[in-house]
Amino acid sequence: MYACLHSAGxxxxxxxEIAQQFSPRYESRGDLVVIDVRGLERLFGSPRAIGExxxxxxxxxxxxxxxxxxxxxxxxxxxxxxRPGVVVIEPGGEAAALAPxxxxxxxxxxxxxxxxxxxxxxxxxxxxxxxTRWGLKTFGEIAALxxxxxxxxxxxxxxxxxxxxxxxxxxxxxxxVEDERFEASLELEWPIDGLEPLSFVLTRLLEPLSLxxxxxxxxxxxxxxxxRLVTKHTHARRLELPTxxxxxxxxxxxxxxxxxxxxxxAAIDRVAIVIDPTPGRVxxxxxxxxxxxxxxxxxxxxxxxxxxxxxxxxxxxxxxxSYRPGAFxxxxxxxxxxxxxxxxxxxxxxxxxxxxxxxxxxxAFNVVPVFAALRRCRQPVPAxxxxxxxxxxxxxxxxxxxxxxxxxxxxxxxxxxxxEWWAGGAGQAGWDRDEWDVALSDGGAYRVFLDHAxxxxxxxxxxx
Numbered sequence: 001m002y003a004c005l006h007s008a009g010x011x012x013x014x015x016x017e018i019a020q021q022f023s024p025r026y027e028s029r030g031d032l033v034v035i036d037v038r039g040l041e042r043l044f045g046s047p048r049a050i051g052e053x054x055x056x057x058x059x060x061x062x063x064x065x066x067x068x069x070x071x072x073x074x075x076x077x078x079x080x081x082x083r084p085g086v087v088v089i090e091p092g093g094e095a096a097a098l099a100p101x102x103x104x105x106x107x108x109x110x111x112x113x114x115x116x117x118x119x120x121x122x123x124x125x126x127x128x129x130x131x132t133r134w135g136l137k138t139f140g141e142i143a144a145l146x147x148x149x150x151x152x153x154x155x156x157x158x159x160x161x162x163x164x165x166x167x168x169x170x171x172x173x174x175x176x177v178e179d180e181r182f183e184a185s186l187e188l189e190w191p192i193d194g195l196e197p198l199s200f201v202l203t204r205l206l207e208p209l210s211l212x213x214x215x216x217x218x219x220x221x222x223x224x225x226x227x228r229l230v231t232k233h234t235h236a237r238r239l240e241l242p243t244x245x246x247x248x249x250x251x252x253x254x255x256x257x258x259x260x261x262x263x264x265x266a267a268i269d270r271v272a273i274v275i276d277p278t279p280g281r282v283x284x285x286x287x288x289x290x291x292x293x294x295x296x297x298x299x300x301x302x303x304x305x306x307x308x309x310x311x312x313x314x315x316x317x318x319x320x321x322s323y324r325p326g327a328f329x330x331x332x333x334x335x336x337x338x339x340x341x342x343x344x345x346x347x348x349x350x351x352x353x354x355x356x357x358x359x360x361x362x363x364a365f366n367v368v369p370v371f372a373a374l375r376r377c378r379q380p381v382p383a384x385x386x387x388x389x390x391x392x393x394x395x396x397x398x399x400x401x402x403x404x405x406x407x408x409x410x411x412x413x414x415x416x417x418x419x420e421w422w423a424g425g426a427g428q429a430g431w432d433r434d435e436w437d438v439a440l441s442d443g444g445a446y447r448v449f450l451d452h453a454x455x456x457x458x459x460x461x462x463x464x
Contacts, residue, residue, distance in 0.1 A: 001047060001091065002173070004076035005054055006032040007065040016176065018058050018065075022050075025175045032080060034073045036173060051086040070094055075167035078139075081105055094167025099140030103131055106139065106164060123157055130154060131161075139165040180216070182209050182275035191230050191267035195256050198268065202255055205273045206248045213277060219244025221278035225255050228270035235264040240332070243295040244281045250296040257303040261311065323419050324431055325460070326376055373464040374447065380458035385448060393438050396448060398459060404444035412437045414450075437463060 003022075005015060008031055015033040019026035025036035037050050044050045051067045058065040068079035071091030078098055079087045082105045089097045106128070130153070136142055142165035150158045163170045184205040192198055202225075213219060220241055227235040237258050245251070281295070293301075306314045315330035381403060386395040391414070397405035413436035421430040435449040445463035450456075 001037050001069055001071055002073040002076045003035045003037045003051060003054060003067060003069045004032055004073070004080040005035065005058065005065050005067055006077075006080035007058070007063050010058075010063045010065065014061065014063055015065075018054070018061060018063065021057060022054065025173065027173050027176055029077075032077065034077065034173060036175075037069065047090075048086065048088045051088055055086055070097070070167070072167055072169045073173055074164055074169050078105060078164065078167070095140075095143060098165065098167050099138060099143065101139045103128070103136060103138065103142065106131075106142070106161060127154055127157055127161055180212075180277075182212060182218075182277055183273060184209055185270065185272035188269050188271070191269045193267040195260060198259070198271070199252060199256055201271050202252045202273070203248060205271065206251050209273065209275060210246045210248045210251070213246040213275070213280075216277070217280045218277040219246050219280045220251060220275050222276035223251060223255060224274040224276070225259070226272040226274070227259075227264050227268045228272075229264055229266040230269055231266045233265070235268075237262060242299060242332075244278050245296055245299070246280075247296050250300055253300050254303050257300075257307045261307045323417065325417065325435075326378075374461045375464060376461040377459060380449075380460050383448060383457045383459045385450075385457035391434070391450075393436055393448060393457075396438060396440060396446065396457075396459075400459075403446075403459060404440060404442045406441040406444070408438045409441050410439040418452075435460065 005018060007015065010031065012028050012030070015031075016026070016028050019028070019033045019035045022040065023035050023037060027034050035054075037047075040050050041047070044053050047069045051069050055065060055067045058067075066080045066084055066087075068076045068083070068087040068089075070076040070079060070089040072094055075089060075094035075098060078101065079089065082101050131142060136145075142162060145162060147159060147162055150162055154161075160170050186201060186205060188201070192201070221244060223239040223241065225237045225239070227237075229235060237255070239254055239258055241254070302314060312330055315332050317328045318331050320327050320329050381398055381400045383396055383398040383403075385393050387393050393408050393411055395405075395407050414434035415436075416434055418432035419430060421432070432452040433449045434452070435447060437445070437447050439445045446459050447461040447463060449458055449460050451458065
């Protein structure tokens with residue numbers, strides 16, 4: 001059974017405080033609160049005794065309230081809005097108790113149901129106006145309507161109003177849950193200055209937090225580690241996890257690897273952990289695909305690589321807003337899943353680009369566009385280039401294995417590019433170079449450039 005406590009002048013915290021005295025399962029909805037009172041008969045007696053006790057407790061707190069108890073929360077809400085005092089309806093009699101009520105009450109109660117598509121006030125006004133035009137005046141007349149035809153005329157929201165008129169629940173009770181903080185701290189008797197003793201402290205703090213996260217079906221989104229040093233300073237680290245996790249060993253390893261890369265400056269006398277929770281991960285396995293590494297394994301691997309190679313050397317490359325050839329930067333790995341619609345849109349755009357290229361070449365011929373691939377060398381390869389008096393390459397050779405060399409049979413260029421000279425000079429942050437595309441006598445094709453800062457030649461890419 002459900003009890004509804006309604007008071008137009010009471011604040012929401014005041015109603016929640018009253019509900020907490022009777023049951024941990026309650027949900028506040030504006031100026032009323034719905035309480036799950038199942039099992040309270042052994043403490044207070046009959047349902048009417050429960051309602052009287054609720055009203056008495058509210059009066060002791062200075063709250064004048066209406067109380068209704070029914071087998072469904074919807075019936076309890078409607079009766080608390082419509083009738084003063086304490087109203088008790090036995091389970092099964094909800095529809096008969098609501099039948100004589102005027103439909104003016106229905107408009108207020110419908111706003112407490114599942115949110116409709118669009119503005120709730122506007123949708124409620126449209127449905128209420130339709131009932132008025134049809135000449136309906138009571139809950140019983142609405143409940144007597146055939147639901148199929150009502151849905152055909154008013155859509156899903158019409159069925160919601162029909163269920164409310166019958167006293168049926170249109171949504172489950174969602175208990176209010178206080179914002180729970182996941183944090184733990186430990187004052188150390190003696191300062192520690194190594195990662196090995198710190199690992200035992202982190203395990204001791206993370207184990208109860210992991211258990212609470214599992215009970216709440218939550219995972220760690222961000223892990224905050226605050227170390228108070230003997231110098232009275234605080235060494236704080238913040239770890240953003242790519243996926244929700246709550247495994248103690250994994251969390252401890254990630255925290256230790258981060259502290260190994262960013263060690264504190266002095267010994268530690270207090271350790272505190274704060275967790276930003278997020279809904280737990282739903283992991284669906286399949287029988288027709290190879291098992292993938294778990295997120296815990298991948299996170300640990302990336303953390304170990306960051307500790308060994310450096311934070312700026314591990315991640316996903318992204319382009320930057322610069323004219324520098326091959327400019328990019330590393331960003332932390334993030335799971336981003338594009339849906340099928342985005343993939344189809346991208347494929348359609350690519351096909352349209354190919355079609356436009358073919359049409360521009362001439363509609364009278366069946367033209368197949370040809371694209372040249374540029375395989376860039378991440379580290380430019382030093383080369384020996386002989387040039388004529390005008391700076392045009394005539395011969396290219398290199399000692400790097402896998403690269404051909406020979407006389408230049410065709411050369412295109414130069415393409416002069418430079419920039420960022422204001423950031424410290426061409427030899428440091430800027431660049432200034434002449435690029436050439438050359439075809440060699442042995443069949444090789446390269447993009448080479450002359451660096452004006454060092455007056456040296458390099459092979460920048462292979463043309464396919």
